[in-house]
Amino acid sequence: MDFSAYEEKIKGILSPKRYYHSMRVASQARSLAQKYGADTDKAYLAGMLHDIMKELSFKDSIEYCDKNGIKLTFIERNTYKILHGIIGADYIRQNCNINDVDIINSVRYHVTARARMSLLEKIIYLADFTSDDRSFDGVDNLREAVQINIDTGMLAALSFSVRELLDKGDCYIHPDTLEAYNDVMKDILRNNS
Ligand SMILES: [Fe+2]
Ligand SMILES: [Fe+2]
Incomplete structure (x- = not known):
């Protein structure tokens, strides 16, 4: 698969x-896909595109959602960090010719x-935490956990994420999390039982 057009697109945005970061997540996603038997091309592409709307301002993000008929819950409307996933999914469908539902959901x-x-969704979630450009406290534990099995990785990453949000003490925790x-x-x- 030729990824160059997508690479140019994110480079421009x-x-x-x-x-x-996006390219390192793509690479980690491909390696996790190989390990866990997911489609490596889809993983690479989804990794590349996952943060495509990350640099849209809070105000522009809300405007994008309102203009494109994206309904937001109260928590989503008030949590900037969450919006780039919601908008990114819509953007790649509309502007990057991505029709694959699994990539869009990832x-x-x-x-x-x-x-x-889905397996691909888990892979992108975990690749974002464990790509080799990441250097936060605890990243090594997460890198180890994703190598054990995918759900051990998910439990470690979700625990890390919930704990981080609680420690920050100034933001909502999305019910999906x-x-x-x-x-x-x-x-x-x-x-285990
Ligand atoms: Fe992101
Ligand atoms: Fe990311």
């Missing part, structure tokens, strides 16, 4: 730093996660 849910995620946590926990507890 994003800052050099974000473009670099972009849509890469910030919040959700219950019953809590549902994702409980959903992964359900599978883990079921497999």
